[in-house]
Amino acid sequence: MKVFLIVLWLSLLTLPRVICANDLSLPDNLLIRAYHAHLQQQLNVLQSVITELGDDELADYPRYWYLVDKINQGGAVTTVNQVWQFKKDFPHSPLYKSLHNALAYALYNSHQEALFLATLEEPDQHNVNLLCAKLSLTLNDSSSAALVQEAKRLWLENPDNHFCSLLIGPLRSVMAVDQHELWQSLNEALYNHQDLRSRLINEALPKAEQLRERDWRQANSDPKHFLSHMLSYAHLNPGQTVLLLHALQLLAKEDPIEASHWWHNHASIVDTNGRDWGWAEIAYQGALKLDPHALSWFHLAKLGIDQEDYRASHVRTALREEQWQEVLKVIDSMPLKEQKLRMWQYWKAQSLNHLHQESTAQPILQALAKESDFYGLLTQDELHLELPHKVAIPPVSKQEIATLEPTLQRAIRLHRLNIKPMDRLEWNLANQPFNARQHLIAAHIAYQLQWFDRAIFSASQAGPMEDINLSYPTPFASTLEESVKKRHLDEAWVYGLIRQESLFAPQARSRTGAQGLMQIMPPTARWIAKHLSLKRFLPDQTTELATNLNLGTYYLQHLLDQLNTTALATAGYNAGPRRVKQWLNPTPMDGVIFIETIPFNETRDYVKRVMANTVLYSKRLNKPYIPLKERIGIVPTVANLQPIHGGEP
Incomplete structure (x- = not known):
């Protein structure tokens, strides 16, 4: 799922490729015209296309774009009936849910409460945003106890959700949240930098107890000065305590050593829970900076380590110092669901082995070895197991492809017309009811279309029928091989990196501006082009296949020369x-x-995925097997590496 979300985001910023109008039917040309009109918010053009396109199988798209654009331009109230008509005209359109949600959010945000409530449908009970928005308008003294508890649960469990954060007002009006819960939630919101939620909670406090804007600003802008100012009070009220801990967090982020000195001298200003939390936060921020004092700060935190990110940092800090007993102790203290994560299972087993408890470690390792992810591959090597062999899969027949292809036709047509990201959305929706065999067939169809990211997506859903040739494809082989040989790089490593970067989408652009197969940033591309003496180079050339591979493999070679190992590179x-x-x-x-x-x-996560991909591509390419741990090797010290010169990316 994570891979799909990354690809979907990349596709949002992909430049449309040029399609020759003469090669397309009139309906296809109209769809492309509508798509570009939607990108430019041209409602009049969309209206014209809707009329001309008639009952085409994709006629819902221009109508959807028209209505969404109209809603976004402030026309939500006037589109209510048109959205209902869309549902009637296109009862099976996958676009209706998105259109309905866009309308509902717009009505709510424009304070059209009655229309918003009238627009809601039964499935909206499963949409957390809309459910919280509804409750924020309807919760009152006559609400049932069960409904009040449901609203409170939503408020507590969805702190990042704007609509759920708005529930604090109604919840306070029905006396469902007490003072202690308010202060605790405000402390958590400040810690997580949830500014809107923090302000809403503060407004729900009694007027006399609310945080003063001046103090809030000072804690944010100059935490060290604010902390010193707090020492002038003989006793801190709850609001001052919350802001003090917030300022301590900000100081620890900037300089954990200075924060530790301040806290060592002044932690008595708060209660025991506050002291422990302060040390936990200092330890966490120190761990992020790999400060050698972090482990001793975690020891001072005692009961303050009650958050998942604190526990994870504690384990990693102990692991870096190879304190195996402490690694094991912290993992065993985690909630059971957290302990079961594969990374902690792996490190628990390694701790047990180092503590000479091999018999206890063995079952954990055997369970990990059943999958071929980063930890599974490491474990397979440790247990001297070969990569698991898939069951023999009957070849996909032409008849199977012909049978399944019509269910994918909308996605295929959108892909052929380069209408992004709707082609991927349609493909994924069509795949939802498929069984393992159908996912495999879908992967074959996508591969034949050279739609490699969807081939990987469908193949990865095929479970026991997964075909490594489809989930780890090797497109653009001749061009890639030329660049790889020129740079003396491991072909499996380059393929593994490209799979993680772009899923083999040559035109991919990330939200940060990285481009092409190997997702090269424009400044990096210019630096590489200069060193390769490429004349009149423009960053947009990075989406050209050969250019991208030339630049990307040069940079990989440069990093490998600088950092010595593939893991570091x-x-x-x-x-x-x-x-x-x-x-x-x-x-x-x-x-x-x-x-x-x-x-x-x-x-x-990126390094884990690329290194695991490398092992699986090595198998796919029939290369001599090199265990993952051997590929990763020993990490050198800085003294053994080449210096980085000014101007290098």
Whole structure:
């Protein structure tokens, strides 16, 4: 699911490729015209196309675009009846749910409460946003106790949700949230930088107890000065305590050592729970900076380590120092659901092995080895197991393709017309009811269309019928092989990195501006082009297949020369080589431990996926098998690496 969301975001920013109008039917040309009119919010053009397109199988799209654009331009009230008519005219359209939601949100946000409530339908009871919005308008003294409890549950369990945060007013009016819960929730909201929620909770407090705007601003802008100011009070009220802990968090983020010194001298200003929380936050921020004091700060936190991110950082800090007893102790203290995560199961088993409890570790390792992800591959090597062999899969027949293809026709046509991201949405919706065999057939259809990201998506849903040739495709082989040989790189590694970066979508553009198969940022592309002496280079050329592979493999070679190992070079490709060097220990360390203790969540997960992809591509390409742990190797010290010169990305 995560991979799909990443690809969907990339597709949102993909430039439409040029399609020759002469090669298309009139309806196809009209659809493309409507799509571009939608991108430019041209309602009059969309109206014209709706009339001309008639009852085409994709006629719901121009109508959907027209209504959504009209709603976004402030016309929600005037579109209510038109949205109902859309549902009547296109009862099976996958677009109705999105259209209905757009209308409902617009009515709510424009304070059309009666129309909003009248627009709601039975399925909206399962939409957290709309359910919270409805309750924010209807919850009152006559509401049942069950409904009040449901509203409170939604408010507590969805702190990041704007609509659910609005429930605090009605909940306070029916006396469903007490003072203690308010202060606790305000502290959590400030900690998580949920500004709107923080302000709504503050407004729900009695006027005399609300945080003063001046104090709030000072805690945010100058936490050190604010902390010093708090020392002038003989006793802190709840609001001052909340802001003090918030300021301590901000100071710890900036300088955990200075925060630890301040807290060591002044933690007695708050109660025991506050002291423990303060040390936990200082330890957490120190762990993110790989501060060597972080582990001792975690020890001072005692009962303050009651959040998942604190526990995870505690484990990784102990792991980096190879304190196996502490790693095991913290994992065992986690809630059961948290303990069962594959990463903690793996490190629990490694701790047990280091503590000479191999018989207890063995069943854990055997369970991990059943899957071929990062931890499964490491475990398979440790247990001397071969990669699991899939059951023999009967070849997909032409008849099976012909039978399934009509259910995918809307997605295929949208893809052929390069209408993004609707082609992917349609494909994924069509795949939802498929069984394993049908997912495999769908993957074959996508592969034949050279729609590789959907081939990977469908193949990954096929379970025991997954075909590694489809879930780990090798497109653009001749062009890629040329670049790989020129740079003396491992072909499996390059394929594994591209799969993670773009799922082989040559025109992919990320929200940060990275482009092409290897997702190269424009400044990096310009730097590489300069070193390759490419004349008159423009960053938009990065989406050209050969250019992208030439630039990307040059940069990979450069990172490998700088950082010595594929694991470090992979981390450098995602986060930059300067950061990677900051993450190294003064002494060489186990590469798997290094990967697990990378402080950036995105980079940590990225390196795991790319390295696992590399092993699976090596099998796919029939290369000699190199165990994953051997591929990762030992991470060197900074002293053993080349310096990074000014101007390098």
